Amino acid sequence: MKTAIIGVGAMGGAIAEGMLHSGKVNPADIIAANPHTDKLWHLVDAGVMVTSDNKAAAAKADVVIVAVKPWLAEDVMKDLKTVMDYRRQVLVSVVAGVTAAQINGWMQKDGALPQLFLVIPNTAASICESMTFIAPCNASEHNTELIKKLFDNIGSTIITDERHLAAGMVLASCGTAFALRYIRASAEGGVELGFRAAEATRIVAQTVKGAACLLMDSGSHPEEEIDKVTTAGGLTIKGLNAMEQAGFTGAVIQGLKAAGK
Ligand SMILES: NC(=O)C1=CN([C@@H]2O[C@H](COP(=O)(O)OP(=O)(O)OC[C@H]3O[C@@H](n4cnc5c(N)ncnc54)[C@H](OP(=O)(O)O)[C@@H]3O)[C@@H](O)[C@H]2O)C=CC1
Numbered sequence: 001m002k003t004a005i006i007g008v009g010a011m012g013g014a015i016a017e018g019m020l021h022s023g024k025v026n027p028a029d030i031i032a033a034n035p036h037t038d039k040l041w042h043l044v045d046a047g048v049m050v051t052s053d054n055k056a057a058a059a060k061a062d063v064v065i066v067a068v069k070p071w072l073a074e075d076v077m078k079d080l081k082t083v084m085d086y087r088r089q090v091l092v093s094v095v096a097g098v099t100a101a102q103i104n105g106w107m108q109k110d111g112a113l114p115q116l117f118l119v120i121p122n123t124a125a126s127i128c129e130s131m132t133f134i135a136p137c138n139a140s141e142h143n144t145e146l147i148k149k150l151f152d153n154i155g156s157t158i159i160t161d162e163r164h165l166a167a168g169m170v171l172a173s174c175g176t177a178f179a180l181r182y183i184r185a186s187a188e189g190g191v192e193l194g195f196r197a198a199e200a201t202r203i204v205a206q207t208v209k210g211a212a213c214l215l216m217d218s219g220s221h222p223e224e225e226i227d228k229v230t231t232a233g234g235l236t237i238k239g240l241n242a243m244e245q246a247g248f249t250g251a252v253i254q255g256l257k258a259a260g261k
């Protein structure tokens, strides 16, 4: 199965890198299309076909993933429409905020619509740790399974509907930046406590990874794991209470809601 990635920036590039990293996708089955191909030489070295011609890339693929900025999506997709065969190809849009209705309006061809998937991954796709939401629109069960398998190669997937994509994106895609901002804040605190910046960042990153793995391995509630750390009258509870007094939980929820508006 050949996959074309149209727009190989932060997100499209992370998808391509993740597919390579997974070892489960043959590099020769990836076609990367971007106006500037100079930044894609590492993909060429890995065996990926690279082009600046979107239509040429799409024509060769079974799955066409569009990963351009939202304001370019209409022009790019209308252009792809001229070469896409909806009987054998499926369209995946990772374009945030562009709806299935909009895409169907652009892609309708002689009354036919493409089998469409709205997909929201995150940049951890590059290391096969994405949390990816997949909303099938006008797609068969067979193709839904196929697209799920494709994105399972680069992390964890949830099949959902279009209504839930925005919330998923805030939690998991914007959430990557939010989690990293926590890491940066903690590392800055670590420097005040006496660690060098690089060392503090490494310590916090490993700590956050460990905390996430505790939840994922045990399926327990965060508060259950917090309880195991929080000694009565000890250090942790003083830190937690000071953070909450400064508005930690409220600030996170406000941030999520602002991003989701
Ligand atoms: N970044 C993220 O975490 C997430 C992003 N998304 C969505 O992914 C999409 C891409 O975002 P992101 O990767 O961050 O943006 P980037 O700007 O990093 O990447 C966009 C890429 O599209 C290329 N491009 C520009 N014009 C065209 C064109 N006409 N045809 C083909 N490619 C073109 C750009 O090339 P060049 O720079 O060479 O001009 C660039 O490499 C957006 O719609 C965003 O909403 C969704 C989930 C998460």
Ligand SMILES: O=C(O)[C@@H]1CCC=N1
Residues within 6 Å of the ligand: 096, 169, 173, 174
């Ligand atoms: O910030 C953004 O708009 C995009 C969508 C999700 C992550 N990045």
